[in-house]
Amino acid sequence: MQIMVNGQKRTLEAPVTVAALLHQLGVQGQRVAVEVNLEIVPRSRHAEVELHDHDQVEVVYAIGGG
Secondary structure (H helix, E strand, O other), X not given: OXXXXXXXXXXXXXXXXXXXXXXHHOOOOOOEEEEEOOEEEXXXXXXXXXXXXXXXXXXXXXXXXX
């Protein structure tokens, strides 16, 4: 299946969850916000929300500083 992640095409083996995608991106455990098809996916649902062909995913990284 093909999805868009932060504007870049990615080909993945289905089924894949948001949590699995974050693992593949190497950002599991980091503070990120995830949006799938313009809807925010709460961290508590990352393991249960499956991605589908042609989904649009945005991963936003929280950066601390001060």
